Amino acid sequence: MFGFIKLCTNDRRIPKAFRMIRHCHFNAGRNIVAVFWDLDNKPPKSVSPFDAAIRLRKAAESFGDVRFKIAYANQRSFDYVPPKIKEHRRDRKKLDQLENKGVVKPVDPYICRVCGRKFYNNEKLINHFKQIHEREHVKRVSQIESARGSQRVKLVGKYSMKMEKYTNAARDILTPKVGYGLGDELKRAGYWVSTVSNKPQAADVALRNHVVDMMDKRQMDCLILVSDDSDFVEVLKEAKLRCLKTVVVGDCDEGALKRVSDASYSWQEVIMGKAKKEAVSVVGRWKDRDILKRLEWTYNYERERRLYGSFSEDDDSDVSNFVNREDDGNKMDGSRAWWKLESDSDAASA
Template identity: 45%
Template sequence: MNSLFLHNPINVHTYIHPTKHSPKPLLRYPRIQCSSIEIDMVKTHQGIYAPKHDKVVVLWDLDNKPPRGPPFDAAVSLKSLAHRFGDLVDFSAYANRHAFIHLPQWVLDQRRERKTLDILERKGAITPSEPYTCGVCGRKCKTHLDLKKHFRQLHQRERQKKLNRLNSLKGMKRRRFRERFLRGDHKYNEAARRLVVPKVGYGLASELRRAGVFVKTVEDKPQAADWALKRQMVHSMSRGIDWLVLVSDDSDFSEMLRRAREANLGTVVVGDMDRALGRHADLWVPWIGVENGDIQEGDLMPKKMDRMRNEGSDEFFTNEDGEFDRNFMLVFSDDEDEDEDYEDQEDDGEIDELCDEWVPELLIPSLNEDLYYEPPVLESAAGPHTTINGNELLESYFAALEKYGVGSCGPRGFYGTIDVHLDCEARIAKFLGTPNSILYSYGLSTMFSAIPASSKKGDIIVADEGVHWGIQNGLYLSRSTVMYFKHNDMDSLRETLENITSKNKRAKKLRRYIVVEAVYQNSGQIAPLDEIIKLKEKYRFRVLMDESNSIGVLGSSGRGLTEYYGIPVEKLDIITTAMGHALATEGGFCTGNARVIDHQVWKMSYVIYNQ
């Protein structure tokens, strides 16, 4: 008897062979001659054998794809998405320290709105329809501020007393007291999430852990979160998982996704746009749809399945519960000639005709007349022969090699400086309107060296909490006293400067800096330079501003934030720039007055050691 079986790790379906009971034969799947069926079965705790479920792992790159709403809701939505593919065995999220201290715009708006409501309630301008109720004891309060005051003075103090009591006990008494403490602690935690504002960040890590996510803070190094995620991918693949769900848009994971698919794993990418990373996965899901809970069954149709549905196939790689896995068909037949009949039904002539008619589209369009007026274009790959605008340039190569050699072969402070370095520094200073400038061979080295060269141990630096990793590392290397103000919040900056100057009697004798970005790399917001300059002059601080993302972008001629605001560049003490953005080249530069640049020439580790 001919029968058709669908091998499915979740459910096993049995069908009558369609050639005997259906006028339309099933031609999509090649038939395989075999004598037995292998079904993945596992033994449950009750001793009953049941079909094996798919194992799903979710890996979340928080640096690249932070939640744009409540983190707990986003994590729960991701878990529900993962459960559609099988059993979730691991859910991990990785990010550096900045992701957990950064305040996104929706949190700032939420807190600002709550603060406005508190002020109106305190003045009596508005009255809540129902009194605020304490989630721990049930007490009713007229205003939200009264509820917070009641919670801090009563429940926070009582909880702290219980924690102190718990730490003082030992042995069996400690265990019993801890059990009683944990039984009633959930009410406090629920109320604290609504009333207590975290001192740092907005509780991202704690909310994700509450949703059952393993949260890992990586080192403050470039690509540290990516490396940790890749190591976790390799570890998960070695554990025999079936589905890998990656929440990221970072194209650096494309190679890992290819390796996962080669290992016969199902891959799902959750991102904002279907770019390079989404093309390497079996399924791409929009991140905004996952957060809003708008994902439908049609959105979860893998590319292979979706193509089969469009072609009108009768069977899909799904089971009755709508769960997906990499299924395969096994056909048992006593007739050895059936496979030959199947192959004969393909029309080879039609396929050859379609292949002959296909004309590939050029990846690079041909040059038109307008493009000939553009600057010279490098048309060849890196090698011994270079073609620019159709001309092979060899004499220019030889002339440059005879004059400069193959490299500087030494740091700038010794014999690594050549005339093109000095000419470029002079052009940068002339373009920006500053007395002098200095070049760096690497963009991040600008911040790594300029900040420690200007500020030492004992000096005070007030920095925006949203500055990028390069500036954070420069602040760490300076060994100065670093204080952060809220991201792009001038009231917080004013309060911080006031506290420094009024409470520290030695502050006026120390070097004091304000460190900001013109356009913040992590948020895209523009710094209010006019207000920063006013505060700088009022409290007598120096300003160090990084213009990596504003040079060539802001201003009528691309001179950056100073031209954008119409502020003289002399108002800034130090300007640093990485040239890998709008300038589209390698390296960086620092510019300012002549004394600042001369000091860097003699004191910077980059000038002395780097080549």
């Protein structure tokens, strides 16, 4: 059965209508979740950007089907290097100097993750990687960019594994020239990262407009906002007016955003997995609330008009006719008490 479902998902020959029915069937009742991350206000600090993004995604998946993962920041946020990263780089530089002088020798050798060569000096490993593997990578990229059509497709398929291997190795060996790789790490985790101008509030305005646009298009059922910026209070209020579920991730315990949202968590709770565990009870409350809303009585003017006709308080004849109709009905049912059912009276007469 599961093999058949997988076949239906991947086989392009299956009619599009059938694939849509399959998608609706297996995702029915799931909230469509959109994650919006204000990187200017809430950059990852305690863990690496990639780990923070993955943990945030796992927590968001507990609230529904995560289809949108969006991050906004200006260029300064991507150029910024946290103090912990700076300290680590200073320690690494001092250790490299000691290795060059022969004062310190590593217990385990440094291994090139592309070719497997071993080095007992970190700077030699870096020079080897730049002189050989980085040059090869630049040549492969230039070949792909210069090719066209089917030739380009063949080159991409030919070099895909080598390029991925180089990218993974370069992430650990080469130091990012700008910042500490925040944008690249979030993209690697599957986030759509947008860089805006360095003008004040530029990222906030772009993020707010994007959220409102998605609400207008009804592309989400649950909004997860990663920020402590009180400027987004009106956005959350608008989302609640449109019956969207709202979740806030921030570190301000008494923040304005947390007071408006349906649920709120700190970064520490997301990292430790507490948000993922508590999401089950939150989703349960949302389901109960939706059921109660469907059970609420609402006045339908058109329906009442069809059933009882139209009359106004100024029209005495209409009111009297309506009352007479009720009196006639009471006279017709005068043979039995009001609290007796029709079946009871029939049984008594029989």
